[in-house]
Amino acid sequence: MxxxxxxxxxxxxxxxxxxxxxxxxxILYKNFRIRNGEIDIICKFKDIIVFIEVKSRYSYNFGFPSEAVTYLKQKQIINISKYFLLKNKLFNYNCRFDVIEVYFNKNNNLYNINHIKDAFRLY
Known part of the structure; x- marks a missing residue:
């Protein structure tokens, strides 16, 4: 499973x-991984560094995919993003945290993408 x-x-x-x-x-990185976790996709859009969590589902039995990005997961992504920015000396950029939901049908021949821009923020 x-x-x-x-x-x-x-x-x-x-x-x-x-x-x-x-x-x-x-696209800057795919699956940027450190000991504390990973960020699925890191990319740049205009002058913004975008950190993206991708959630895929076949059904809504366990809720919407974006609901799986809990407060603890958000905190983990934020901490990893701080490390990424420091390591790569990206000091003069604004950041955004997005979630991309991918919905599949049972045959895998159709899918729908929902891009939630600015899904959560660093406070």
Whole structure:
């Protein structure tokens, strides 16, 4: 089951990357990982560094995909983003935290992408 969920997540991330490329986002990193966790996609849009969490689902049985980005997950993404900005010396950029929801049908031949811009903020 774990491999199945990983495959669904990877497929959703690849579809999200295609969507971002079509919408003029410059991809900086995919799956930026440190000991504390990972950020699915880091990209640049105009003068904004965008940190994106991708959530993929086949059904709404467990709620909307964006609901899986809990307060603790948001805090983890924010901490990893601070490390990323410091490591890469990206001091003069504004940041944004987005969530991309990918909905699949049972045959994997159709999908729908919902891009939630500025889904949460650093306070």
């Amino acid at each position: 774990k491999k199945y969920n990983k495959d669904i997540g990877d497929y959703g991330e690849n579809l999200a990357l295609d969507y971002l490329n079509r919408n003029d986002y410059d």
